[in-house]
Amino acid sequence: MGAIWARVENCVKDIRRFTDFVPETALVLGSGLGGFGEKVRLAAEVAYSQIGGFPVSTVPGHKGRFIFGYVGKRPVAVMQGRVHYYEGYSMEDVVLPIRVLRALGAKELVLTNAAGGVDKDFSPGDLMLITDQIANFVPSPLIGPNEEALGARFPDMSQIYSSRLQAKAKAAAAELGMKLKEGVYLQTTGPNYETPQEIRMFQLLGAGAVGMSTACEAMAARHMGMEILGISCITNMAAGISGEPLSHQEVQETADRVADQFQKLVWRLLEA
Numbered sequence: 157m158g159a160i161w162a163r164v165e166n167c168v169k170d171i172r173r174f175t176d177f178v179p180e181t182a183l184v185l186g187s188g189l190g191g192f193g194e195k196v197r198l199a200a201e202v203a204y205s206q207i208g209g210f211p212v213s214t215v216p217g218h219k220g221r222f223i224f225g226y227v228g229k230r231p232v233a234v235m236q237g238r239v240h241y242y243e244g245y246s247m248e249d250v251v252l253p254i255r256v257l258r259a260l261g262a263k264e265l266v267l268t269n270a271a272g273g274v275d276k277d278f279s280p281g282d283l284m285l286i287t288d289q290i291a292n293f294v295p296s297p298l299i300g301p302n303e304e305a306l307g308a309r310f311p312d313m314s315q316i317y318s319s320r321l322q323a324k325a326k327a328a329a330a331e332l333g334m335k336l337k338e339g340v341y342l343q344t345t346g347p348n349y350e351t352p353q354e355i356r357m358f359q360l361l362g363a364g365a366v367g368m369s370t371a372c373e374a375m376a377a378r379h380m381g382m383e384i385l386g387i388s389c390i391t392n393m394a395a396g397i398s399g400e401p402l403s404h405q406e407v408q409e410t411a412d413r414v415a416d417q418f419q420k421l422v423w424r425l426l427e428a
Contacts, residue, residue: 158303160248160255163209167256170207175200179223179233181426182262182382184373186269188389188411192419193236196225204237210256211249213237228333228408228427233257237278240368241294242346251297251376255306258380264321265377266422267386270351270411271367272394272402274358280393281414282337283421284365285325286317286386290342290358291371297302298379306395307379316378321385321425334417339364341388343371352396366394385425389418 177199185192205211213220219236226232226420235253239245255267271284278284293302302309328338342358344350346368350358358366374384391410392402 157303158244158305158408161303161305161391163252164255164259167182167210167252168259170262171202171222171256174202174206175224177233178261179224180231180262181264181266181327182233182235182257183266183422183426184238184268185234186247186369186389187391187407188270188415189237189268189418189422190219191415192422193223193234194356195221195419195423196227196232196234198223198225200224202310202374211239211252214243215240227423230426232426233260237356238369241372242368247297247299247372249297251373254373254376255380258377258382261383265382265384266426267370267373267384268418268422269367269370270391270407271365271388272392273343273364273390273397274342274355274366276397278337278364278393279388280390281419282390283334283414284337284339284388284390285322286341286370286388287338288340289316289371289374289386290340290361290363291375293342293344293347294372297372297376299415305419307381311379313375313378316374316384317360317386318383321383325385325421325425328421328428332420334421334422336421337364341370341386342366344368350395355394355396365390387422389414390401
């Protein structure tokens, strides 16, 4: 048994002290979506602090707990808050929750986040379906000795985001009369926002949105064979596009403004 898998199993054992719930789908809530967890028909909740060796978020607005319950008839595990590489955690720590969710039984993963709009056709408040990602600007979570319990040494990443789940998301948006943009998500380390020149580079690379999470989580999930969907809430235009300085307050305000719409989309998707 490898050290990473042993750590995953220890976290699972700690969670099993509180619940034997087996999720079908896991959901990571980004900024503005925290309230989604309150709508889930609750079976159990476990604070990250109750799990030995589990990383705890230091970002305002991230509650730091698992919620286990039902959206319609679908058993789900909801992460209210994630940890980020910029908080000083190792990449192994950052993706540990994803590996634990898979070990708990989740086969599908829905990743949500707040992101800056790189595509000039986007506007703050838009929702972007993630069609692909660029993760070259952060360390791979798969660096180091490979553990077969997690996945193959050289996992295929030609389709990280499930076309089936993307089709379901588009159908859910259409049913709700919502516009759902599409684009490529690019992850940076943070915590600083990007410079205008860096954003121009990202535009040349084909990125539609930029943020400080998600891509590394998707990579770890795909390594373990999970089916993944990603949705970004465009909370601000990236540096140099609007000419305005960037702030976390703006991110939170926009995320809060569109939270209800975002939650309705995710709910419709999960109950389908």
